[in-house]
Amino acid sequence: MLETIIITNALILLDSGQTLSSGFITLANGLIDRIGPMAELGEYPPEVQIIDGRDHLVMPGLVNCHNHCPMTLFRGLADDLPLMIWLQEHIFPAEARMVSAEMVYHCTMLAAAEMIRSGTTTVADSYFFEERVAQALADAGMRAVAAQGVIDFPAPGVPDPSKNVATAATFIDQWQGHPLITPAVFCHSPYTCSAETLIQAKEMARDKQCRFFIHVAETEEEVQNSIELHGKTPLGYLDQLGVLDDRTICIHGVWFKEEDLKLMQKTGAAVVTCPESNMKLASGVAPLTEMIKAGIPVGLGTDGCASNNNLDLFGEMDMAAKLHKVISRDPTTMPAVNMVTMATSGGAGALGLPTGRLAPGRAADVIMLDLSAPHLSPRYDIPSLLTYSASGGDVSHVIINGRLVMADRKLLTIDLQETIKQVNLLAQTIRATL
Amino acid sequence: MLETIIITNALILLDSGQTLSSGFITLANGLIDRIGPMAELGEYPPEVQIIDGRDHLVMPGLVNCHNHCPMTLFRGLADDLPLMIWLQEHIFPAEARMVSAEMVYHCTMLAAAEMIRSGTTTVADSYFFEERVAQALADAGMRAVAAQGVIDFPAPGVPDPSKNVATAATFIDQWQGHPLITPAVFCHSPYTCSAETLIQAKEMARDKQCRFFIHVAETEEEVQNSIELHGKTPLGYLDQLGVLDDRTICIHGVWFKEEDLKLMQKTGAAVVTCPESNMKLASGVAPLTEMIKAGIPVGLGTDGCASNNNLDLFGEMDMAAKLHKVISRDPTTMPAVNMVTMATSGGAGALGLPTGRLAPGRAADVIMLDLSAPHLSPRYDIPSLLTYSASGGDVSHVIINGRLVMADRKLLTIDLQETIKQVNLLAQTIRATL
Numbered sequence: 001m002l003e004t005i006i007i008t009n010a011l012i013l014l015d016s017g018q019t020l021s022s023g024f025i026t027l028a029n030g031l032i033d034r035i036g037p038m039a040e041l042g043e044y045p046p047e048v049q050i051i052d053g054r055d056h057l058v059m060p061g062l063v064n065c066h067n068h069c070p071m072t073l074f075r076g077l078a079d080d081l082p083l084m085i086w087l088q089e090h091i092f093p094a095e096a097r098m099v100s101a102e103m104v105y106h107c108t109m110l111a112a113a114e115m116i117r118s119g120t121t122t123v124a125d126s127y128f129f130e131e132r133v134a135q136a137l138a139d140a141g142m143r144a145v146a147a148q149g150v151i152d153f154p155a156p157g158v159p160d161p162s163k164n165v166a167t168a169a170t171f172i173d174q175w176q177g178h179p180l181i182t183p184a185v186f187c188h189s190p191y192t193c194s195a196e197t198l199i200q201a202k203e204m205a206r207d208k209q210c211r212f213f214i215h216v217a218e219t220e221e222e223v224q225n226s227i228e229l230h231g232k233t234p235l236g237y238l239d240q241l242g243v244l245d246d247r248t249i250c251i252h253g254v255w256f257k258e259e260d261l262k263l264m265q266k267t268g269a270a271v272v273t274c275p276e277s278n279m280k281l282a283s284g285v286a287p288l289t290e291m292i293k294a295g296i297p298v299g300l301g302t303d304g305c306a307s308n309n310n311l312d313l314f315g316e317m318d319m320a321a322k323l324h325k326v327i328s329r330d331p332t333t334m335p336a337v338n339m340v341t342m343a344t345s346g347g348a349g350a351l352g353l354p355t356g357r358l359a360p361g362r363a364a365d366v367i368m369l370d371l372s373a374p375h376l377s378p379r380y381d382i383p384s385l386l387t388y389s390a391s392g393g394d395v396s397h398v399i400i401n402g403r404l405v406m407a408d409r410k411l412l413t414i415d416l417q418e419t420i421k422q423v424n425l426l427a428q429t430i431r432a433t434l
Numbered sequence: 435m436l437e438t439i440i441i442t443n444a445l446i447l448l449d450s451g452q453t454l455s456s457g458f459i460t461l462a463n464g465l466i467d468r469i470g471p472m473a474e475l476g477e478y479p480p481e482v483q484i485i486d487g488r489d490h491l492v493m494p495g496l497v498n499c500h501n502h503c504p505m506t507l508f509r510g511l512a513d514d515l516p517l518m519i520w521l522q523e524h525i526f527p528a529e530a531r532m533v534s535a536e537m538v539y540h541c542t543m544l545a546a547a548e549m550i551r552s553g554t555t556t557v558a559d560s561y562f563f564e565e566r567v568a569q570a571l572a573d574a575g576m577r578a579v580a581a582q583g584v585i586d587f588p589a590p591g592v593p594d595p596s597k598n599v600a601t602a603a604t605f606i607d608q609w610q611g612h613p614l615i616t617p618a619v620f621c622h623s624p625y626t627c628s629a630e631t632l633i634q635a636k637e638m639a640r641d642k643q644c645r646f647f648i649h650v651a652e653t654e655e656e657v658q659n660s661i662e663l664h665g666k667t668p669l670g671y672l673d674q675l676g677v678l679d680d681r682t683i684c685i686h687g688v689w690f691k692e693e694d695l696k697l698m699q700k701t702g703a704a705v706v707t708c709p710e711s712n713m714k715l716a717s718g719v720a721p722l723t724e725m726i727k728a729g730i731p732v733g734l735g736t737d738g739c740a741s742n743n744n745l746d747l748f749g750e751m752d753m754a755a756k757l758h759k760v761i762s763r764d765p766t767t768m769p770a771v772n773m774v775t776m777a778t779s780g781g782a783g784a785l786g787l788p789t790g791r792l793a794p795g796r797a798a799d800v801i802m803l804d805l806s807a808p809h810l811s812p813r814y815d816i817p818s819l820l821t822y823s824a825s826g827g828d829v830s831h832v833i834i835n836g837r838l839v840m841a842d843r844k845l846l847t848i849d850l851q852e853t854i855k856q857v858n859l860l861a862q863t864i865r866a867t868l
Contacts, residue, residue: 279756322713378861393827427812
């Protein structure tokens with residue numbers, strides 16, 4: 001049995017978006033058990049761990065629906081460059097030289113440290129050497145969907161592309177049933193995987209009831225190329241191949257057209273929007289309002305550290321809300337409560353995980369924010385405070401699957417100094433070649 | 435004589451944008467004295483205060499060129515609303531009911547706490563009861579340009595609009611020569627001040643060699659109305675009245691046309707861009723790249739808390755850089771080093787203050803960032819790290835005018851608990867009427 005925790009005297013963000021002041025929440029067996037006003041707490045056994053929630057907000061842990069965790073190594077390596085120069089002259093060569101099982105483990109651990117410290121309890125990762133990503137996230141005590149990369153080129157850990165789908169299948173078999181890690185497959189894109197690979201990978205994923213991730217319509221050029229080559233948008237092409245269903249997760253969708261939104265609706269596929277990455281690379285602005293209006297499941301993602309360059313989902317919520325307001329010239333677009341939903345239960349829904357909500361029976365993935373900071377007063381509206389005023393640095397405690405992994409900003413599952421040391425050693429190798 | 439401080443063993447962001455590792459910086463008499471590698475520090479008297487800068491970055495304090503400090507009281511009071519409903523049904527009524535000398539003092543103190551904790555050492559404020567703003571900022575130990583509001587309606591502290599310019603003149607006389615506070619005048623806008631008021635206020639400011647702030651071209655509607663009414667853009671109208679010169683600071687300039695940029699060039703007026711506020715209110719995107727290309731002095735501002743809703747300039751740098759990249763569809767736009775310059779020496783230049791640079795003889799306005807956080811490794815490029823990865827929460831120490839005002843995130847000049855208590859008491863009054 002996992003440890004039992006009770007948070008007392010806290011301001012609690014309820015499922016409705018409303019708040020309960022001076023409330024309690026009990027966690028047992030990795031699940032949320034009870035939530036209520038302090039008067040109803042009653043007696044509890046002496047061995048229970050009590051966390052004093054005075055002057056703290058309790059809310060669901062955030063769900064980051066798209067990351068390439070090991071890319072923390074490339075944070076700030078090459079910025080403010082045209083996409084193709086960034087990718088082909090900086091990121092790809094650095095990856096070719098640096099990505100190894102060991103690098104993936106340490107750099108994912110750094111990502112986990114950053115995510116936990118900024119209130120993210122669940123991440124969907126897509127990379128190579130995914131078993132090392134999964135191991136690092138499991139060791140850090142994070143909940144994750146870990147998707148092994150598939151691409152029709154020699155890739156880190158998969159030198160022979162003809163084995164890419166088989167490698168992913170093996171990875172999935174090894175991790176299925178893990179209490180924290182849900183394995184999946186990540187086909188890099190419709191333009192770097194052949195039709196055969198895409199079909200095989202999706203069949204394998206269907207067979208194993210796994211999620212299938214793919215970058216789609218990130219740039220305008222990608223859409224133009226697809227139309228020239230296939231007579232269809234990238235999403236239309238994926239639909240033709242039969243890879244879209246309610247376990248398919250399309251990353252970016254920046255250049256989705258109206259016909260694409262209809263395909264998303266029809267097939268039940270989900271989308272992950274990564275506004276900061278799309279802004280920084282100048283890729284464009286996804287039709288987020290239209291996606292939500294169409295009822296498409298939408299999650300929020302940071303993308304990898306090379307194109308963001310941080311993993312703070314609170315900042316992502318703020319930027320997404322403000323970006324879509326100014327683009328639509330409508331300040332009522334993307335209200336704060338929608339952003340909080342997207343970063344919690346919305347993302348959980350897209351990933352198919354029982355997290356992202358404070359409700360009995362849901363996963364005990366809970367974060368606490370210290371409300372004593374000057375920028376968190378006054379408090380007229382909690383979703384507004386979370387979206388526009390708070391940042392990851394306000395998170396004081398993090399509980400994942402009923403286990404306390406950060407207390408008073410101290411990481412309990414990660415040797416942060418050692419992790420930073422290892423990552424900076426790897427960075428030195430890169431720096432020596434700059 | 436002001437206390438002498440030496441920061442040792444630090445990574446120092448030099449004026450060139452380059453860094454010096456394991457360096458020292460000495461501060462004396464409110465000024466930066468020497469900067470160099472540790473080997474050159476030499477002996478120093480025993481009464482000097484030493485701050486260990488190991489694992490810390492030392493950089494100039496940030497300069498927030500536009501704020502309405504007392505509006506922290508309205509943080510999150512009304513969000514995600516159309517501009518006119520937000521202003522006329524929420525902000526104006528709340529201001530009419532709540533703004534008093536006492537409110538202005540406490541709510542400015544909350545703003546000061548938030549700004550110091552996020553690395554801002556200088557702020558340009560524009561509001562009413564400005565003597566209370568100035569007093570709070572002086573008590574907090576912040577450097578500021580404090581501009582008394584002028585508007586042709588009954589205003590807080592100025593019930594008789596015919597006395598608005600005289601009130602500002604008295605305020606300026608009272609504060610001129612203060613070591614931290616530079617008084618100025620703030621005409622609200624070309625559409626809320628008559629031509630006579632604008633001319634009088636500018637003449638008074640010229641006479642007293644003070645800065646003259648004004649909101650200009652914030653919304654498209656404002657520009658259309660001005661053209662209908664005056665046959666000129668708002669800036670063209672201000673030029674016609676003769677109020678533009680190198681001590682005029684135009685706030686927003688979202689809808690500046692090419693002819694406006696030429697007027698700015700010709701007159702030497704500066705602009706303050708407030709991207710988060712303009713995004714949140716869906717006002718539009720300022721032609722920032724064009725302004726910079728035209729050589730117009732540009733500062734960065736948060737605007738007031740009611741339309742942002744925080745005062746973290748690190749977040750503002752990040753959002754500004756990413757916004758202009760995606761809007762221009764050019765990822766090379768607004769590189770990180772430009773954003774750091776804008777938030778430091780650029781802003782200082784616009785305000786005419788000797789701060790914003792680490793160089794001997796400049797004001798000793800210095801901040802330190804704790805580099806041990808996971809999101810601040812690796813470090814290939816410091817301006818990139820500051821713009822895209824850091825946040826205000828990473829600031830550990832703040833020195834203003836040679837005085838330590840925050841150490842290890844502990845505020846030394848502000849009773850934060852008491853300030854938050856006072857502001858929340860005021861907020862309760864507002865909440866009771868919601």
